[in-house]
Amino acid sequence: MPELNLKASTGLVEGVSNEVFLITTGFVVFLITLFVKFKSWVGSPRTALIHPESETAVTAIRQRLEPRSSASRDSTAQCPVCLDSVQYGLETNCGHLFCGSCIITYWQTGRWLGPIACPNCRQTVTILLNSFTAEELQEDSEAKNRVLQEVRNYNRRFSGEPRTIWEYIQDLPTIFRHAIGDLFSEEGMVFVFRARIYICLTIAVLYLLSPLDIIPEMAVGILGLLDDLVILFLLALYISMIYRSVVAQRASATLNPHED
Ligand SMILES: [Zn+2]
Numbered sequence: 001m002p003e004l005n006l007k008a009s010t011g012l013v014e015g016v017s018n019e020v021f022l023i024t025t026g027f028v029v030f031l032i033t034l035f036v037k038f039k040s041w042v043g044s045p046r047t048a049l050i051h052p053e054s055e056t057a058v059t060a061i062r063q064r065l066e067p068r069s070s071a072s073r074d075s076t077a078q079c080p081v082c083l084d085s086v087q088y089g090l091e092t093n094c095g096h097l098f099c100g101s102c103i104i105t106y107w108q109t110g111r112w113l114g115p116i117a118c119p120n121c122r123q124t125v126t127i128l129l130n131s132f133t134a135e136e137l138q139e140d141s142e143a144k145n146r147v148l149q150e151v152r153n154y155n156r157r158f159s160g161e162p163r164t165i166w167e168y169i170q171d172l173p174t175i176f177r178h179a180i181g182d183l184f185s186e187e188g189m190v191f192v193f194r195a196r197i198y199i200c201l202t203i204a205v206l207y208l209l210s211p212l213d214i215i216p217e218m219a220v221g222i223l224g225l226l227d228d229l230v231i232l233f234l235l236a237l238y239i240s241m242i243y244r245s246v247v248a249q250r251a252s253a254t255l256n257p258h259e260d
Pocket residue numbers: 079080081082083084086087098099102
């Protein structure tokens with residue numbers, strides 16, 4: 001019996017109860033997993049294989065496409081539709097990259113009643129984001145203007161589709177990356193949106209730095225960071241929602257060029 005008592009009083013780590021130790025370890029592992037996952041999401045647009053259900057539609061498009069003569073593009077990203085290097089790249093909200101003309105042809109030749117399903121992952125494409133190279137941004141060609149026009153056309157129709165909170169979370173890495181990119185790009189955005197995003201970022205920094213926390217770091221160690229993460233996550237989600245309205249606003253601005 002005394003042996004049992006001794007066992008019960010000895011924790012895995014001296015001075016810390018087993019429960020606290022296990023919860024903390026579990027939480028750290030969870031954070032690392034989340035970080036690794038998020039990093040691979042945020043990293044860059046993904047190019048992947050075609051989803052089996054999109055195979056027929058994509059094969060049909062491949063036969064339509066004219067072979068491309070110039071292979072001047074420096075990017076190594078490959079378009080999963082034409083299997084050539086990406087030209088006038090468009091990124092879907094699910095983070096998949098295609099040539100502008102490929103994804104537009106996929107939309108226009110398919111029998112879609114609403115927004116298209118991503119050829120890669122079948123997720124509903126509610127927004128198409130420009131992912132042009134620096135070179136392409138400078139260019140002024142008919143092909144490029146056609147892509148830009150069709151993108152606005154697409155976004156005007158579908159960026160307002162009702163979305164679940166889970167879909168917002170899934171799209172967060174891609175949308176957030178474009179939001180921050182546009183914030184510092186020449187293309188810019190309307191002052192009101194820019195100001196709102198700056199306010200969000202400022203709040204995030206202030207909250208991280210301020211000693212006023214919902215759960216103080218000092219008291220419970222690593223668990224105290226949880227509330228900071230939640231706040232940062234909510235702010236990122238809010239920024240991605242603002243950015244969606246930026247894109248929608250851009251699309252409709254070209255419809256009524258004289259309205260502000
Ligand atoms: Zn392509």
